[in-house]
Amino acid sequence: MTDRRTDLPVDVDDAVLGTHRTEPGDGVDDMTGPTSRGIPEATVARLPIYLRVLGALADAGTRTVSSDELAALAGVGSAKLRRDLSHLGSYGTRGVGYDVEHLAYQVSRELGLTQDWPVLIVGVGNLGSALAGYAGFASRGFRVCALVDADPDVIGTTVRGLRVQPAAELEDVVRHTGACIGVLATPAPVAQRMCDRLVSAGVRSILNFAPVVLTVPADVDVRKVDLSMELQILAFKEQRKTSKAIAASPVLGSAAGGVR
Amino acid sequence: MTDRRTDLPVDVDDAVLGTHRTEPGDGVDDMTGPTSRGIPEATVARLPIYLRVLGALADAGTRTVSSDELAALAGVGSAKLRRDLSHLGSYGTRGVGYDVEHLAYQVSRELGLTQDWPVLIVGVGNLGSALAGYAGFASRGFRVCALVDADPDVIGTTVRGLRVQPAAELEDVVRHTGACIGVLATPAPVAQRMCDRLVSAGVRSILNFAPVVLTVPADVDVRKVDLSMELQILAFKEQRKTSKAIAASPVLGSAAGGVR
DNA sequence: CTGACTTTGTTCCAACGTTCACAAACACGT
DNA sequence: ACGTGTTTGTGAACGTTGGAACAAAGTCAG
Incomplete structure (x- = not known):
C-alpha cells in the first residue's frame, strides 16, 4: 500500500471512508489497545x-x-x-x-519502511554533505529530497546531485517537497532557529546533529546524534575500568588517584 | 573553568550503525567506598x-x-x-x-575528562576525515592522535594536520601513540576485522560508525552511532503520529487502513 | 538571634524493562 | 499415528528508572 503523504491538508487518496470502530482514539497516549500499538x-x-x-x-x-x-x-x-x-x-x-x-x-x-520518507537536510557543511551521500539513506525508504544552507557560497552548488537551496526559502522547500523528516546539520548557534522554522513549516520529526538541546512542541519528535556525548560516556567507562585495574593490581594496590 | 566551546556539528557519512554490547559484565563490583561508584x-x-x-x-x-x-x-x-x-x-x-x-x-x-584521551581513527573516508576535524574532539580532553587507512591512495596524505598511516601498521600505531579509544569509520565489511585488531592491540573502548554488529570480549565497551537506526525510529513515530491523526480526523475517522 | 523562605538531597512508590522458566505448539522419525 | 525433541510465546519474578512529596539545611531580612 502506497501511502504517500504530503503534508498538505489532508489527502484522501487511499483512505477508505465509512467504517466505524474508533479504537485508539485517546488524544494523548493510547496504550489500551489489545494487540494494537503498545510497542x-x-x-x-x-x-x-x-x-x-x-x-x-x-x-x-x-x-x-x-x-x-x-x-x-x-x-x-x-x-x-x-x-x-x-x-x-x-x-x-x-x-x-x-x-x-x-x-x-x-x-x-x-x-513504516514500506513507504517513502522524504528527508530534508539543513546545513550542507562537512557533515551535511557527507550525510547527503550516505548510502543508508536511500536504502530503506529514506530519500534526500532537498538540501538547504545559509552560506551564499554554498547555495546553488550541487552536492550529491542536488542543488543547494537558500535557507531563507526553507518553508517553501518543505511545502514543495513534502518533506517529513528534517536533519539538522548546522552549527550549534543556529540550530534552534532552524528547528523552529522546520516545525512551523510542518515537520514533526527531526534528527539533530548539532550539540544543543532543542526545544520543541510536544507533538514533535527529536532524536539526537552526538559524537561528543558518546566519547564522554566511553571515557567514563574507560576510567572506571582503569581504576579498577589499578585497585586489583597487587603492586599498585592502593596508590589511588593515579591516572594512567 | 573555562569555557570550552564545544561543538560544531559532527559528521557522519557513509556508514552508520553498530552495535553495542553491554552486558551483565559491565561490572561494578566495588561498592566499598563512601562515594561508591554505583552511578x-x-x-x-x-x-x-x-x-x-x-x-x-x-x-x-x-x-x-x-x-x-x-x-x-x-x-x-x-x-x-x-x-x-x-x-x-x-x-x-x-x-x-x-x-x-x-x-x-x-x-x-x-x-574522566580531566585527563587526556588519545583517540585513533580507523578509516579516513568522507566520515573519518570529517571526524578528524570535529572541534568537539579536541575540546574536552579528547585528542586525535593518529589516523589509519587501508587505501594506498589515502595513506601518506595529510588530513587535518595528521599524516594517514597504513592500516597494516595499526598495532604499532596503537602501541606508539598509546591510543585508548578507537573510532571505527570504515566500510562495514572490514569493521569487524579492524575491531579485532584494535582489541588485540589493547584498545578497550570503541566508537563504531560502521553499520554492523560488532562482537567483542566482555571487557571491551562499544558504542554505536547509527544514522540509519535513528531514521528508522523517527519513521516509526511519524507513522504512528499520522495514523493517529487519521483516526482522530472527523472525516477519515476510522478507515483503519494499514493497521495490522 | 529568630523566623520565614528557598532549594537541595532523599524517601517512597509506580511504571517500565529484562530475565527466568515453562507450557503450548509444531516438525519429524519411526 | 504416536511419541520425542525442538522452539516459540508468555506468565511471573526481578531489577532499574522516573516522578511526587517532604524533611533537612542553608540563606536572608529585620
Whole structure:
C-alpha cells in the first residue's frame, strides 16, 4: 500500500471512508489497545538492528532462523528478542523458528519502511554533505529530497546531485517537497532557529546533529546524534575500568588517584 | 573553568550503525567506598548534557544555578536532575543552588575528562576525515592522535594536520601513540576485522560508525552511532503520529487502513 | 538571634524493562 | 499415528528508572 503523504491538508487518496470502530482514539497516549500499538520504546529502538541482521541473513540465502541465532547475531539475549518480536505478532513457527523474509517484511512494515520518507537536510557543511551521500539513506525508504544552507557560497552548488537551496526559502522547500523528516546539520548557534522554522513549516520529526538541546512542541519528535556525548560516556567507562585495574593490581594496590 | 566551546556539528557519512554490547559484565563490583561508584547507566548518559549546559552558563557569566533552571535547560525534570547529581556527591547549597564552575568541574572529573584521551581513527573516508576535524574532539580532553587507512591512495596524505598511516601498521600505531579509544569509520565489511585488531592491540573502548554488529570480549565497551537506526525510529513515530491523526480526523475517522 | 523562605538531597512508590522458566505448539522419525 | 525433541510465546519474578512529596539545611531580612 502506497501511502504517500504530503503534508498538505489532508489527502484522501487511499483512505477508505465509512467504517466505524474508533479504537485508539485517546488524544494523548493510547496504550489500551489489545494487540494494537503498545510497542515499548526500547523494543522499537532494537527493531532496526533485527532488520539489519535479517537482511544479512536473507542475502546469505538463509531461509529460517531461530531466536537463539538471531539474538546472537543481534547481540541481545534470546528472551528479549522473542519478547520484542511478540509485540508485533506471532510470526514464528514453534519447533522451527522464523521465516527470514517474512519476518523482515513484518519488521519493515511495523517501522513504516514500506513507504517513502522524504528527508530534508539543513546545513550542507562537512557533515551535511557527507550525510547527503550516505548510502543508508536511500536504502530503506529514506530519500534526500532537498538540501538547504545559509552560506551564499554554498547555495546553488550541487552536492550529491542536488542543488543547494537558500535557507531563507526553507518553508517553501518543505511545502514543495513534502518533506517529513528534517536533519539538522548546522552549527550549534543556529540550530534552534532552524528547528523552529522546520516545525512551523510542518515537520514533526527531526534528527539533530548539532550539540544543543532543542526545544520543541510536544507533538514533535527529536532524536539526537552526538559524537561528543558518546566519547564522554566511553571515557567514563574507560576510567572506571582503569581504576579498577589499578585497585586489583597487587603492586599498585592502593596508590589511588593515579591516572594512567 | 573555562569555557570550552564545544561543538560544531559532527559528521557522519557513509556508514552508520553498530552495535553495542553491554552486558551483565559491565561490572561494578566495588561498592566499598563512601562515594561508591554505583552511578546508574542512565545517569552517566545524561552527565554530558549537564556538562554542556553548565559550560554555556559559565560562558554567559552565570555564577550559580538552581536545579529547576538547570533541568529546564537540559530538557529533563528537576527531580531527575537532582537525583543524578546526588550520585556524584553533595555539591549544591540548599537555598541557593549549584556553583556553576565547581559543578562543571565535578562532572568533568567524574566523566574522566580531566585527563587526556588519545583517540585513533580507523578509516579516513568522507566520515573519518570529517571526524578528524570535529572541534568537539579536541575540546574536552579528547585528542586525535593518529589516523589509519587501508587505501594506498589515502595513506601518506595529510588530513587535518595528521599524516594517514597504513592500516597494516595499526598495532604499532596503537602501541606508539598509546591510543585508548578507537573510532571505527570504515566500510562495514572490514569493521569487524579492524575491531579485532584494535582489541588485540589493547584498545578497550570503541566508537563504531560502521553499520554492523560488532562482537567483542566482555571487557571491551562499544558504542554505536547509527544514522540509519535513528531514521528508522523517527519513521516509526511519524507513522504512528499520522495514523493517529487519521483516526482522530472527523472525516477519515476510522478507515483503519494499514493497521495490522 | 529568630523566623520565614528557598532549594537541595532523599524517601517512597509506580511504571517500565529484562530475565527466568515453562507450557503450548509444531516438525519429524519411526 | 504416536511419541520425542525442538522452539516459540508468555506468565511471573526481578531489577532499574522516573516522578511526587517532604524533611533537612542553608540563606536572608529585620
